Amino acid sequence: MNSSINNTSLLSHTIAFYNTENLFDIYDSKKTSDSDLTPTADKRWTAKRYSEKLNNIGFTISKIGKKETKKHPALIGLAEVENGSVINDLIATSHLKDFNYNYIHYNSKDERGIDVALIFDETLFKIESSKPYSIELFNNSGKVDYTRDILLVTGMLEGDKIHFILNHWSSRRAGTKETEHKRLAASNKVGEIISTIKSADTHSKIIIMGDFNDEPSSFNVKRLVDGFQLFNPMETLRTYSRGTTTHNKQWNVFDQIFFTDSLLAPKNKSFEFELADIFDAQFLKNSKGKFKGAPFRTYVGKKYHGGYSDHFPVYITLKK
Numbered sequence: 001m002n003s004s005i006n007n008t009s010l011l012s013h014t015i016a017f018y019n020t021e022n023l024f025d026i027y028d029s030k031k032t033s034d035s036d037l038t039p040t041a042d043k044r045w046t047a048k049r050y051s052e053k054l055n056n057i058g059f060t061i062s063k064i065g066k067k068e069t070k071k072h073p074a075l076i077g078l079a080e081v082e083n084g085s086v087i088n089d090l091i092a093t094s095h096l097k098d099f100n101y102n103y104i105h106y107n108s109k110d111e112r113g114i115d116v117a118l119i120f121d122e123t124l125f126k127i128e129s130s131k132p133y134s135i136e137l138f139n140n141s142g143k144v145d146y147t148r149d150i151l152l153v154t155g156m157l158e159g160d161k162i163h164f165i166l167n168h169w170s171s172r173r174a175g176t177k178e179t180e181h182k183r184l185a186a187s188n189k190v191g192e193i194i195s196t197i198k199s200a201d202t203h204s205k206i207i208i209m210g211d212f213n214d215e216p217s218s219f220n221v222k223r224l225v226d227g228f229q230l231f232n233p234m235e236t237l238r239t240y241s242r243g244t245t246t247h248n249k250q251w252n253v254f255d256q257i258f259f260t261d262s263l264l265a266p267k268n269k270s271f272e273f274e275l276a277d278i279f280d281a282q283f284l285k286n287s288k289g290k291f292k293g294a295p296f297r298t299y300v301g302k303k304y305h306g307g308y309s310d311h312f313p314v315y316i317t318l319k320k
Contacts, residue, residue, distance in 0.1 A: 012320075014068070014315050015316050017078075017257055018255075019078075019255060020309050021297065022298070024082040025086050053298055063279070068317050076118070081114065082113050091119060102122045105117035114148065116148055135182075165194070167211070171213055183220045194208075205262050231260075233275075234257065237253055239251070246291075272320065274319040277315060278313075295307070
């Protein structure tokens with residue numbers, strides 16, 4: 001099942017987002033809390049396992065949207081990447097090395113050292129500018145509580161100027177209500193970014209993507225969609241037995257891509273939205289057991305399973 005506007009396309013591209021679940025190198029960084037992902041830690045995060053993870057993620061990316069466009073994605077937003085080195089290793093894998101991928105990444109002050117990034121085919125997308133935006137959060141003691149930055153990347157996709165806003169909002173792990181203010185702060189920052197872009201050009205094409213740790217119907221997402229007349233095709237994708245990630249055997253659609261209405265009714269033969277879907281191919285799922293059908297993870301607790309991620313990627317296709 002997908003959410004789409006059906007038309008025959010002469011030119012189409014896939015835009016994807018993937019939370020890679022702890023795509024870390026094997027080295028202990030003194031600046032972040034990553035000591036659990038090293039060769040001598042309980043999880044035994046070895047060079048071999050790191051290489052397997054890279055190849056798994058690379059293979060997945062190479063397949064996203066291929067059924068629809070017959071080619072690799074033009075751009076992929078990533079969450080939970082540790083640094084530029086792991087992105088370099090990812091795009092150098094056998095599955096991606098021929099796709100002319102480059103990337104934009106900034107190190108954030110997140111305590112665990114996980115960031116967002118954008119991979120793009122530089123023969124298709126020409127970067128004009130990029131900028132990270134920090135989110136001001138404070139803990140109960142009044143000290144700064146660092147989290148992932150929001151990343152804005154602006155460029156030309158085969159002649160069309162598009163702004164991409166990448167997100168990884170704060171987790172619900174400490175409780176949905178207890179962490180609500182953190183996602184509200186992120187939502188406010190995204191709103192500020194959209195307002196700034198639209199003040200320069202009211203018809204700007206803006207694509208917002210990420211792991212929001214909120215549903216399409218959640219207040220912090222809905223206020224952006226309603227407040228800026230955005231379109232969220234992910235609203236119709238969740239079912240009882242389908243989503244992008246699971247918790248307590250319930251599906252969620254925390255991973256989303258939504259955008260300005262300028263991609264619904266474009267002018268001058270520019271790119272427009274074609275379809276949206278969750279990339280939940282069988283190889284990304286557990287094949288048996290009580291978690292059959294759920295995302296096939298790299299680890300479950302401290303036990304290595306050799307899978308992919310606890311999230312399925314999401315994607316849209318654009319056509320003109």
